[in-house]
Amino acid sequence: MKTIGDLDSGQQLLVRIDINAPVENGRVKDHSRFERHAETISELLAEDHAVALIAHQGRPGRDTYVSLEQHAEILAGHLETSVEFVPGLADDQAITAIENLDKGEVLLLENVRFDEEELADRTPEEHAEAKFVQTLSGHFDAYVNDGYSVAHRAHASIVGFPEIMDAYAGTVMEEEYRYNTSLQTRDFDGQVVMVLGGKKASDVIDAMEHLEDRVDRFLLGGVVGELFLRASGHPVGYDIETDIYDQYYEDCQEKINQALDKYGDRIELPVDLAYRAGNSRAEHRINELDEKTVDYLDIGQITISHYVDIIEESDAVLVKGALGVFEDELFNSGTVELLEAIGATDCFSVIGGGDTSRAVRMYALDPKAFDHLSIAGGAYIRALTGEPLPGIEALQKN
Template sequence: MSTFATIDDLPADSRVLVRLDLNSPIEDGKPQDNRRFERHAETVRELADAGHRVVCMAHQGRPGRDDFTSLSGHAAILAEHVGRDVRFVADTYGDEALSAIDALEPGEVLLLENTRMCDDELPEESPEAKAETAFVTTLAPRFDAYVNDAYSAAHRRHASLVGFPLALPAYAGRVMETEYEANTAIATREFDGPVTMVVGGTKATDVIGVMDALADKVDRFLLGGVAGELFLRAAGHPVGHDVAGTDLFDEQWERNRELIESVLAERGDAIRLASDLAYEDDGDRAEVAVDDIDEKTEAYLDVGSETVADYEPPIRASDAVFVKGALGVFEDERFADGTVGVLEAIAETDCFSVVGGGDTSRAIELYGLDEDDFSHVSIAGGAYIRALTGESLPAVETLRAAANRSQPPERR
């Protein structure tokens, strides 16, 4: 890929600083293993096997939140996936960290403490400002190269993401490379047949923006989740508003009503809406036809079986299918039919397919689908949305700029 340099271009015997995204759910104070560790381990393993000295950095949570914690537990999980020891140092760029970095032998791996424990990390500033922080100016001279593998954080202007590429020769890791290529395919690739997008999830504001931005690149949209219900409301059905126990609809409707109505008016022929919805009735799954709903009294938790049957033929006739968001609350097996049914249809179709967003991709694992049946399963959320809508990703832009530079600074 010519967009930026990759680790294929990395000089031999380098000391490399590698930015990963290991941000994970925290339960009982411990990080939970997930797809991000598995994916990033490929880059770390490849670098270590090649004899590089590998120093990793990552973030966890944000200051003030319950999941803001040390990365000590992350090192053990990463080590399991990499297949070799990953040392941890409870420091980011102080003397303890610098000593551990200097002591590394070829093929050894070290994980530094949570980058967000550094005051220099979080404020969103220009790459030039970030490159001048103590965090970057202290660490960069210890390294030959910087590798960014954190595509899922590429929409941020944080020091560990945009500062180091100005101070060091910079390369894309395998996750960065594959995520960028797959997630920009909708804008850059030519497809012979229809392009379909499955749109769902709870963040309607994001996906409605995607629908608007991709109107001329997608032949049909199949809707579910909160966005699907809001479009049903715009089409005149008495749904898409909050009932007791929910707060997902009214605020998003007010914010997006005009855009929803304009997208529906302009592209209504390309938009498929649910014909039935599922809800909980005495602990069981029940379904109701949208045309039979006179008043919304229940929270709808999935699209119905008729909708799944309606959505499968256009998926199977597609040359490319992109997924953003689940069609229901798939974590509850009673309300997984929509999401899993659509994913199964995609898996059985010989098409280019990208499943985006951490939540939706989790359904693949949860319900025993084979990840290899999809062209790409993204671990990115915000960056995936940015890529789909054509917005620039600051961390990608700094990698591109770095590809035009050559001479590395002298290492101490």
Template sequence: MSTPTATFKTLDDLESDQRVLVRLDLNSPIEDGEPQDNRRFERHAETVRELADAGHRVVLLAHQGRPGRDDFVSLAGHADILASHVGRDVGFVADTYGDDAIDAIGALEPGEILLLENTRMCDDELPEEDPEVKAETEFVQSLALHFDAYVNDAYSAAHRSHASLVGFPQVLPAYAGRVMQTEYEANTAIAEKEFDGQVTMAVGGTKATDVIDVMNNLGDKVDDFLLGGIAGELFLRAAGHPVGFDLDPEQDLYDTQWEQNHELVEEMLAERGEQITLATDLAYEAEGERAEIDVDEIEEKDVSFLDVGTDTAEGYADVVRDSEAVFVKGALGVFEDERFSVGTVTVLEAIAETDCFSVVGGGDTSRAIGMYGMDEADFDHVSIAGGAYIRALTGQPLAGVEALKEQ
């Protein structure tokens, strides 16, 4: 199989002794006002450590939450978590481009690291606008004067056209960090690599439109789509089974999606039916335990289905074992509840045991790997991106990536 050609400069192209502004994505769960450690810190630490070890002066930008939400907090706690992963001190200043920030940046010695305050506390950051507009903001113009280069490592935020993501590449030499580089190459591999054998995609999650867009964009590359989750149940409804609707009128997981998209789902089944594999059994809760029923035996939906059934999971695993490449987008069930983790975990374990090229991503799906004792090293790539991963699979451009490509 061929490898995607580089479309932007990376850290390998960065000159020595630079004052570098680096955009990370450290957005994290907040509990009692404090950020919680997660895989993003570990991944971004690789880029930060490499730059610091090379003797660059490293200044970091990141965001947390959105204005008005409970998780919109300072990045002071993030600095300590990142430092534990980098293995070096990470300074923090509660300012982004004011005098305090500029003074702290000017005081940096080679190899030192400084994290600036939450970018979304800047009025210039959040509106989605063209890169040329963002480049003219006071935020970008003021801060860029103090740097030699800009590095974007925030692939998981790259679908946003925010100042810290698209403005700086307009005014500074720009490079991709290691997370940006590896995420881009892995997540575009399905479209850009050539595979001799079967290419399989396990597709779950909550949105039928995501599944339809993926199929439209990658239908000529993927031999078999294995469906699960809410989206999979909607496809079962389109195939004539009495499932895929809400039992609770306040729930609204299925009915609105069906009303808006049923024609598209039906068309997709008609056009690509030979490529689409639907669940043959589904799992639900009965008296606190996991119970299963064959899809063909369902006469009416009177329970909530929370996972594909065991037979379906094992059938999907058999397909995986015969594949040269497997991509995962979204969970096949509510894997956070161990009773309904069978579909997601069985497929992931089959991928881990198989010598195939594999990429796992989409929302929180990748969390199942650590949650159920699997080793990330058994997968070619485990994405930390959600929205950006979906956009990559559906062929939509990522504003942050495009800004790097224009260098």
């Protein structure tokens, strides 16, 4: 891929970023993506480029499907410079603002998903024919994609522009791709470990299959950990007050059993789980359970200690997904203590998945303690499982 280091200075650039963020009561919340993309934008401004940004927020029909006006304010705070918001994408108002954009200035166009052509099911060549792609492409010297976290989407703003414009990878795109594919490109002298949590067993199994020749041990937790325990014959991984375990298990039971048969000696499962007892945390030993009577919200302390011991002996550790409901301080131990152990160990580390990265920020862990802290969710999983990323392919083809 060409990168922004290959650009001549002083150009008019159309830059795709991903600042999709949580929305609560109509207010857009700050997110680590703002900070990361602000670093790329600052690099571009330092080279005297004029920068017009495009991005999305939410999906049609959801509460998070809102304008990007608040995003411009948040981004300006990270850049410490003004970001003009334009309530249009490729209409006359937007084109006028683009034509008046001077070097060293930034503007943000309206939510690209407000245009129905963005999400259309089309090939990259067909996306290049979208009206907004054709209109905007004629007003810029080059296109930059910095949105690695949307690189797994074959949407018009991601794959359409590289068909008809010079296209470059931004710093976030370049770094995320390099680190998230690191297990396939690096050699390690010692043990390589993956910490796998979250809800989606299918993602975990796909990662195991793709990286079976590179990873020595898989440490499981979260919903996934319970589902694997259920498949191993333990009375957990069932719904009590939730409605996720039984459906996930029904969907993935065969694949989970196959994974246990194939990788069982490399899979570490929780030996204890934590639950809420009044206002306190309590824990059950798995081998002492006859049935599941409570919802489990974290791995237990014995499991945590065991996993930490494994991490401290490792040469490389990758993380995908949280090991418990870390938003509740009673049940953050599994996720936070393992992250702390990874940060304190002299190992190569990549922390990925949206929730896990959020935990680093929520509990003020030092991002510099890890080799890479990914802001991607779906694209991170696609990279781990060897699936193609349309956004990357578009840049490479260009």
